[in-house]
Amino acid sequence: MKNSSHKSGAALQSNAPIHDWTATEIAASVNARTITCEAVARSHLEHIAAREPQVMAWEYLNPDQVIAQARVYDTAGISGPLAGVPFGIKDIIDTCDMPTQMGSPIYKGHQPKGDAACVALSRKAGGILLGKTVTTEFANRHPGKTHNPFDFARTPGGSSSGSAAAVGDHMVPLAIGTQTTASTIRPASFCGTFGYRPTHGDLRCVGVKEASGSLDTLGLFARSIEDIALYREVLTGSSTPAPIAEPGSAPRIGFCRTHLWSQLEPQTQTMIEGTAQQLARAGARVGDVTLPAEFEGIEDAHRWVSSFEFSRNFTWEIENHFEKISETLRNNRLKDGLSCSFDRYREARELLARCRLLLDPVFDKYDVLLTAPATGEAPIGLNATGNAALCVIWTSTHVPAVTLPLYKGPNGLPIGAQLIARRNADRALFSAARWVWNQCN
Amino acid sequence: MKNSSHKSGAALQSNAPIHDWTATEIAASVNARTITCEAVARSHLEHIAAREPQVMAWEYLNPDQVIAQARVYDTAGISGPLAGVPFGIKDIIDTCDMPTQMGSPIYKGHQPKGDAACVALSRKAGGILLGKTVTTEFANRHPGKTHNPFDFARTPGGSSSGSAAAVGDHMVPLAIGTQTTASTIRPASFCGTFGYRPTHGDLRCVGVKEASGSLDTLGLFARSIEDIALYREVLTGSSTPAPIAEPGSAPRIGFCRTHLWSQLEPQTQTMIEGTAQQLARAGARVGDVTLPAEFEGIEDAHRWVSSFEFSRNFTWEIENHFEKISETLRNNRLKDGLSCSFDRYREARELLARCRLLLDPVFDKYDVLLTAPATGEAPIGLNATGNAALCVIWTSTHVPAVTLPLYKGPNGLPIGAQLIARRNADRALFSAARWVWNQCN
Numbered sequence: 001m002k003n004s005s006h007k008s009g010a011a012l013q014s015n016a017p018i019h020d021w022t023a024t025e026i027a028a029s030v031n032a033r034t035i036t037c038e039a040v041a042r043s044h045l046e047h048i049a050a051r052e053p054q055v056m057a058w059e060y061l062n063p064d065q066v067i068a069q070a071r072v073y074d075t076a077g078i079s080g081p082l083a084g085v086p087f088g089i090k091d092i093i094d095t096c097d098m099p100t101q102m103g104s105p106i107y108k109g110h111q112p113k114g115d116a117a118c119v120a121l122s123r124k125a126g127g128i129l130l131g132k133t134v135t136t137e138f139a140n141r142h143p144g145k146t147h148n149p150f151d152f153a154r155t156p157g158g159s160s161s162g163s164a165a166a167v168g169d170h171m172v173p174l175a176i177g178t179q180t181t182a183s184t185i186r187p188a189s190f191c192g193t194f195g196y197r198p199t200h201g202d203l204r205c206v207g208v209k210e211a212s213g214s215l216d217t218l219g220l221f222a223r224s225i226e227d228i229a230l231y232r233e234v235l236t237g238s239s240t241p242a243p244i245a246e247p248g249s250a251p252r253i254g255f256c257r258t259h260l261w262s263q264l265e266p267q268t269q270t271m272i273e274g275t276a277q278q279l280a281r282a283g284a285r286v287g288d289v290t291l292p293a294e295f296e297g298i299e300d301a302h303r304w305v306s307s308f309e310f311s312r313n314f315t316w317e318i319e320n321h322f323e324k325i326s327e328t329l330r331n332n333r334l335k336d337g338l339s340c341s342f343d344r345y346r347e348a349r350e351l352l353a354r355c356r357l358l359l360d361p362v363f364d365k366y367d368v369l370l371t372a373p374a375t376g377e378a379p380i381g382l383n384a385t386g387n388a389a390l391c392v393i394w395t396s397t398h399v400p401a402v403t404l405p406l407y408k409g410p411n412g413l414p415i416g417a418q419l420i421a422r423r424n425a426d427r428a429l430f431s432a433a434r435w436v437w438n439q440c441n
Numbered sequence: 442m443k444n445s446s447h448k449s450g451a452a453l454q455s456n457a458p459i460h461d462w463t464a465t466e467i468a469a470s471v472n473a474r475t476i477t478c479e480a481v482a483r484s485h486l487e488h489i490a491a492r493e494p495q496v497m498a499w500e501y502l503n504p505d506q507v508i509a510q511a512r513v514y515d516t517a518g519i520s521g522p523l524a525g526v527p528f529g530i531k532d533i534i535d536t537c538d539m540p541t542q543m544g545s546p547i548y549k550g551h552q553p554k555g556d557a558a559c560v561a562l563s564r565k566a567g568g569i570l571l572g573k574t575v576t577t578e579f580a581n582r583h584p585g586k587t588h589n590p591f592d593f594a595r596t597p598g599g600s601s602s603g604s605a606a607a608v609g610d611h612m613v614p615l616a617i618g619t620q621t622t623a624s625t626i627r628p629a630s631f632c633g634t635f636g637y638r639p640t641h642g643d644l645r646c647v648g649v650k651e652a653s654g655s656l657d658t659l660g661l662f663a664r665s666i667e668d669i670a671l672y673r674e675v676l677t678g679s680s681t682p683a684p685i686a687e688p689g690s691a692p693r694i695g696f697c698r699t700h701l702w703s704q705l706e707p708q709t710q711t712m713i714e715g716t717a718q719q720l721a722r723a724g725a726r727v728g729d730v731t732l733p734a735e736f737e738g739i740e741d742a743h744r745w746v747s748s749f750e751f752s753r754n755f756t757w758e759i760e761n762h763f764e765k766i767s768e769t770l771r772n773n774r775l776k777d778g779l780s781c782s783f784d785r786y787r788e789a790r791e792l793l794a795r796c797r798l799l800l801d802p803v804f805d806k807y808d809v810l811l812t813a814p815a816t817g818e819a820p821i822g823l824n825a826t827g828n829a830a831l832c833v834i835w836t837s838t839h840v841p842a843v844t845l846p847l848y849k850g851p852n853g854l855p856i857g858a859q860l861i862a863r864r865n866a867d868r869a870l871f872s873a874a875r876w877v878w879n880q881c882n
Contacts, residue, residue, distance in 0.1 A: 096757065110554055120756035201655060201790075206754040210647045213654075236783040237753045312678045313647040315561035316537065342677040346865055349642075424787055 018043035023085045023173040023227040027126065030084035033077075037070035037084035041128060044086045048130075048171045054152050056145045057166040059091045060098050061131030069128050080126030081234050081241045087122055088166045088175035090159075091132040092139050094207035095119055098129070102209055103137040103144050106321045116207025118176055118218055118235055125234040130172055133162025136385065138314070139178055139211050140333055142326035143385055148190060150413050154378040157187030158385030160219055164191040167221040168414070174231055177219040180211040180306055182374070182391035184219025185403045185418060190378035190386065192405045192414030196220040196228045197391075199423050200398035203235045212309040214349060215302070215395055225437055228402065229430045244430045247367075251432040253279055254289035254366035256420070259296050260389050265376035268415060271407045272372055275417055275440060279370070282439040289369060292358050294351065295393055301348035302396045303336060308345035311337025352396045356423070359397050363422035368432045373401075373418035377409035390418070400426040402433045406440050459484035464526045464614040464668040468567065471525035474518075478511035478525035482569060485527045489571075489612045495593050497586040498607040500532040501539050502572030510569050521567030522675050522682050528563055529607045529616035531600075532573040533580050535648035536560055539570070543650055544578040544585050547762045557648025559617055559659055559676055566675040571613055574603030577826065579755070580619055580652050581774055583767035584826055589631060591854050595819040598628030599826030601660055605632040608662040609855070615672055618660040621652040621747055623815070623832035625660025626844045626859060631819035631827065633846045633855030637661040637669045638832075640864050641839035644676045653750040655790060656743070656836055666878055669843065670871045685871045688808075692873040694720055695730035695807035697861070700737050701830050706817035709856060712848045713813055716858055716881060720811070723880040730810060733799050735792065736834055742789035743837045744777060749786035752778025793837045797864070800838050804863035809873040814842075814859035818850035831859070841867040843874045847881050 018026065018040050029035040045063045052058060066086075073084060089095060092102050094112035101107045114120075119129065134144035136159040146161040148154040149169035156165040160177025164184075167175045168191030177184045179197045188195020196219065203218045210216055218235070222228045226244060233241030255276040261269065280286040310333050311318070317325065318334065325334070362369070371394075375387045394401045400423070403416035419436065421429035459467070459481050470476040486504045493499060507527075514525060535541050535553035542548045555561075560570065575585035577600040587602040589595040590610035597606040601618025605625075608616045609632030618625045620638045629636020637660065644659045651657055659676070663669045667685060674682030696717040702710065721727040751774050752759070758766065759775065766775070803810070812835075816828045835842045841864070844857035860877065862870035 096761075107554070113548070113551055114761075115757040117754050117756050120760055121753065124756060124760055204651075204750065204753045205654070206651045207757075210645075213646070214642060237749075237756070237779075238783060308678075309645065312562065312645045313558050315558050315565060315678070316556040316648075319561055319565055320537075320555075338678075342679060350865070424791070 017047070019047040019170050021173065022224045023082060023222060024224065024230055026085050026173060027081060027083045030126070031079050037073040037078060037128060038067060040084045041066050041070040041086060044130065044172060051149070051169055051171065055147055055149045055165050055169050057133055057162040057169065057171060059101060059132045059134050059162065065097070066128065066130055073126070073128065078126045080124070081230060082122060083126035085127045085174060086130045086172045087127045088130055088133040088163055088172045089119055090163050090177045091135045092178065092209040093119060093176060095129065095132065098132055100132065103135040105324045106317055112207070114207065117204040119207070121235050121237060127174070133166055133175055135159055136161060137326050137329055138209065139180060139183060140329050141385060142328040143382060147382065148378045150192060151378070151411070154380050154413070155190065155382055155385050157190035157378060159183040160187050160221070161385065163221050164188055164193060164195070167191070167193045167223060173223060174227060175221040177221060178208060179217055179219040179395060180215045181302070181395060182388035184221070185373045185391050185401055186386055186388060188221055188403045189373040189416035190414065193221045193223060194225055194228050194405065195403040195416070196232065197395065197401045198232065199400045199426055202426065203232070210313050212306040214305055214309060225402070225404070225430055225434050232426065244434055245427065247431045247435055250283040251367040251435055252285045252365065254287055254362060254369045256289040256291065256369040256371045258291060258371060258393060263375050263387065263389060264372055267410050268372055268376040271415065272370065272417055275406065276370055279436060279439055287366070289362060289366065291393070294355055294358060297351055298355055298396050299389060299392050301351040302392045304340050304344055304348035305352060307333045307337035308340045310334070356397045359399065360422065363425070367421065368429060369420040371418045371420060373403040373416045377411055377413040377415055394420050399423050400429050402429060404433060404437055458488070460488040460611050462614065463665045464523060464663065465665065465671055467526050467614060468522060468524045471567070472520050478514040478519060478569060479508060481525045482507050482511040482527060485571065485613060492590070492610055492612065496588055496590045496606050496610050498574055498603040498610065498612060500542060500573045500575050500603065506538070507569065507571055514567070514569065519567045521565070522671060523563060524567035526568045526615060527571045527613045528568045529571055529574040529604055529613045530560055531604050531618045532576045533619065533650040534560060534617060536570065536573065539573055541573065544576040544583070546765045547758055553648070555648065558645040560648070562676050562678060568615070574607050574616055576600055577602060578767050578770055579650065580621060580624060581770050582826060583769040584823060588823065589819045591633060592819070592852070595821050595854070596631065596823055596826050598631035598819060600624040601628050601662070602826065604662050605629055605634060605636070608632070608634045608664060614664060615668060616662040618662060619649060620658055620660040620836060621656045622743070622836055623829035625662070626814045626832050626842055627827055627829060629662055629844045630814040630857035631855065634662045634664060635666055635669050635846065636844045636857070637673070638836065638842045639673065640841045640867055643867065644673070651754050653747040655746055655750060666843070666845070666871055666875050673867065685875055686868065688872045688876055691724040691726070692808040692876055693726045693806065695728055695803060695810045697730040697732065697810040697812045699732060699812060699834060704816050704828065704830060705813055708851050709813055709817040712856065713811065713858055716847065717811055720877060720880055728807070730803060730807065732834070735796055735799060738792055739796055739837050740830060740833050742792040743833050745781050745786055745789035746793060748774045748778035749781040751775070797838045800840065801863065804866070808862065809870060810861040812859050812861060814844040814857045818852055818854040818856055835861050840864050841870050843870060845874060845878050
């Protein structure tokens, strides 16, 4: 793709190709009957046809099925908050009319009976499901076939690899992934998209293959913060989505390096520190936040909670299809989980619960925290999906997170800035994120 | 069934029919090779053949399939904590070799690809899945065909109707249900079984149709507290189940009538008050517990949380099969849920979270709370499953609960006593429950 055409969050010229539009722009045009669903679908499908041989974002995509759906919508005169908006769904999420293969040979050709709640809500809002996006094996570490759309020699990140790459490459304006560790925020950062992990429990996960229920959430990918906010509203079942509220004043921003700061590449440190200074100059009250010492135990606790739950959740697959499970999965999460006693698991779970309560007072002083979503640019190679550590604290404490595609790294590849808010403050997070975005663009 | 043969929790004579044995007794005999899995299965199947025409506990049961499985286990020389133990599974829980029909015509004949985690863990431990037990429609209120085994004119309770009736009628020693409101504890009380709802999040729900994830748990039915403890260990993935620990001293028991006490039938009040006095005489420190005023808001908050989540979770069914959904479900939980905004839902969810924290200090003074599982005997009629209110506080606060089949009501029908412990204190709950059981028998 031409990076110079990448205008995340900015209103586009009406002569821009439809596949460069945001979801908000597409839905407005379809609802106003100034464009057809079929035209929208065709623009995206043509772009995909040109790009997919290199990007490989899709596990399943049938253009005829998409066009047929678009025509049904056009004939019916579809309207709704996502009217005519193409979207992609990570392939661990059930779809009634497309296979769900989980990135695993165990589920080759598997056709679920119904749609996951998030898919049905997207369709109810007028969205057009384009296809299933590539996932790592069971949303774990063993990678799929997807390449980073900004450099084919690099990983798109994982586990929501195809969703991130498809949105980053303008193949769809919206996609759904999931996050148990860093599986939305990290690939969003690597692929130059906005990424959002909601407050744990906010968005229904029925029909999504569970990795670790204590940690799992959906994750959203889009090319503007307005689209992220719109999609969240749709997925909470709202038929009249509320727009992002204007913040009354510049947000109070806690700059939170965390004890993992030294894992960042120096340029990433410099860019995020520069943003903190820039936002202070723009009127935000910016202060440094140091988390309590307990938070240094989160990475270990996350490991035991996620691996214990994962290894029990996948008992049927382990007992009946062990030979089809990758060495990566067997030797890491499964080995950890099957060796973990319930008592060890419970202790780890309790540490995470304590840290949730310890984090609350931080947000009495700050509206959002500014931190890194990843260590830097997407690493070279397709055999691994990058360092997930920067997201573990936030995933484990159930707080909402967004990453904004603010930077280009030393190789010209995207890097994001992550903002975190208090649990249940997702809408306030969007307000602050838009303010930050506007200051930096 | 002959009520006089109902010896819950007591060691049985070796000449008792095998279908009257507990799971612990069956597994010990199979592991010792003093009985075959086939003999165990045949005893249960013969009892079922005699009783099922009246009780109607089963949605799916294929005797040939069961015998074939038993012979495979016998040939292989199966061993394990549930070796040869027949178990039943509520029909909202996926099974790879039996349909899962959810008590709804929408899922008629539906065959899942894999086993739910709880089914796979049961089989891994040597258990023999007998069949699928009747559920109300989607584990909600619209009843299935099951009758109370102690009086066919009465409800078995719901939503885990068939699991409770099957265990209460000695058709299986173990069954799995679920609980979102009272769906395990209430039918266990009505059907004279031990019932157990674990700490929220302890037992994996992968492959179980979610009603309301913030509230849902598995629920276990058995005819002894030892069997409940054994099955919990199996479902946490332990291959060497820990036995119930002896309490160091008589437990401290908080007698908690709750603000709903007036909903109980007078005889139920008298029986539970009698137990509180009896336990005090036996050496327990017994005191009255009054919950904070916030707890009176739980029933309303539970209504909004459960209905909001349910109505989003079932978007695919609502949008594609609305005509196949019962009037009961449409006019209650779905109507509530679809009218509930996200803000109202979030406020309700936050009230429940506050109550969880408010309940913790109660357990600094008491090891367990003694309370009622239901208002009294199972009511007459099969069109409703009884009053669920007595369980709402405990379900909503995520604490573990057991009901013990301690009483016979004015019509000779079973009534239970419910014990509650602190979150994560499930094993201590079993210790206290066994002490209580032993004092009362």
